[in-house]
Amino acid sequence: MRHRQDRCKVPSQEVIGVQASVGDRLHVHAKTVGLKDRFGEIIQVRGPNGTPPCVVRFPDGHESLLCPGPDCVTASYRQTGTGGS
Numbered sequence: 881m882r883h884r885q886d887r888c889k890v891p892s893q894e895v896i897g898v899q900a901s902v903g904d905r906l907h908v909h910a911k912t913v914g915l916k917d918r919f920g921e922i923i924q925v926r927g928p929n930g931t932p933p934c935v936v937r938f939p940d941g942h943e944s945l946l947c948p949g950p951d952c953v954t955a956s957y958r959q960t961g962t963g964g965s
Contacts, residue, residue: 898948899930901956906936909951920944922954 908918924935932947
């Protein structure tokens with residue numbers, strides 16, 4: 881009998897994940913009803929080519945090293961040069 885994990889191996893080159901840049905916003909969806917979503921700013925990307933892990937700063941000043949999962953969404957907030965700081 882073959883083990884299921886032998887059939888489910890995925891080469892690391894095929895893994896698709898989050899790509900982020902410093903300054904992007906991270907939205908972490910709450911996993912439990914009644915809890916609030918969390919939002920933070922990516923201040924450092926430690927993986928190659930924008931891949932996790934990332935250091936995220938939350939509005940309360942807390943910084944955390946995260947490997948975003950399926951409950952996370954990133955959004956780029958690039959300045960377009962149309963206004964102030």
